[in-house]
Amino acid sequence: xxxxxxxxxxxxxxxxxxxxxxxxxxxxxxxxxxxxxxxxxxxxxxxxxxxxxxxxxxxxxxxxxxxxxxxxxxxxxxxxxxxxxxxxxxxxxxxxxxxxxxxxxxxxxxxxxxxxxxxxxxxxxxxxxxxxxxxxxxxxxxxxxxxxxxxxxxxxxxxxxxxxxxxxxxxxx
Numbered sequence: 001x002x003x004x005x006x007x008x009x010x011x012x013x014x015x016x017x018x019x020x021x022x023x024x025x026x027x028x029x030x031x032x033x034x035x036x037x038x039x040x041x042x043x044x045x046x047x048x049x050x051x052x053x054x055x056x057x058x059x060x061x062x063x064x065x066x067x068x069x070x071x072x073x074x075x076x077x078x079x080x081x082x083x084x085x086x087x088x089x090x091x092x093x094x095x096x097x098x099x100x101x102x103x104x105x106x107x108x109x110x111x112x113x114x115x116x117x118x119x120x121x122x123x124x125x126x127x128x129x130x131x132x133x134x135x136x137x138x139x140x141x142x143x144x145x146x147x148x149x150x151x152x153x154x155x156x157x158x159x160x161x162x163x164x165x166x167x168x169x170x171x172x173x
Contacts, residue, residue: 012061015042015084016139019108022173023082023158024050026133029104032078036070036093037085038063047082054078071096081105091123097161098127104162111155130165133158136172 020043029051035044038055041063047053054077055064071092081102085093090109097105111134113119134157158173 012039012059012086013084014040015108017042017046019084019135019139019156019158020046022135023106023108023133026171026173027104027106027131027158027160029080031080031103033080033082034076034078034102035064035083036068036073036077036081037083039084043082043084051080052078073100076100076102079103084108091119094123094127094159094161102161104160106161107159108156109159111157113157113159127161128165128168129159130162131158131160131169131171133160133171133173 024046032052032054033044033047034054034056035047036056038044038057039061041055044053044055044064056068056070056077057064057066058069060066071089073096079102081097082105083093085107087110090107090113094105094107114124114132135155138154139156
């Protein structure tokens with residue numbers, strides 16, 4: 001019997017607290033933070049204890065301002081952006097942050113985001129991340145409508161753009 005797992009319509013996969021805390025341990029921010037795919041507030045809430053956080057999302061998951069399409073925004077709502085973006089739009093989100101001239105932007109992504117000739121040409125050749133923080137223990141990330149159980153099978157990392165990097169530092173969490 002073959003079972004298939006359907007993806008959540010708009011890639012709502014809440015961020016585990018351990019992932020947020022790991023980023024907080026290695027990065028600091030000047031000014032406010034915009035969480036443009038805030039979902040249920042998993043990233044916004046912990047950061048709001050230390051920073052002013054603007055939380056928006058295209059969908060209404062019960063947190064932040066819904067109905068805001070990050071890819072259609074014409075102005076930066078805070079100098080820093082931190083999110084676990086819908087994976088199918090991850091590169092577009094990063095490009096949007098670059099075009100909005102975010103001071104610093106951090107993305108929770110599969111480590112495999114580093115792969116691909118097309119992505120290298122369209123993104124990494126002209127805009128390298130300053131840091132890639134790799135989780136040495138795999139995260140367990142489940143669809144927003146599921147209860148977490150078991151352990152993760154996918155390698156994740158925080159990808160951090162911070163200024164115009166010429167080299168990328170790789171570190172482990």
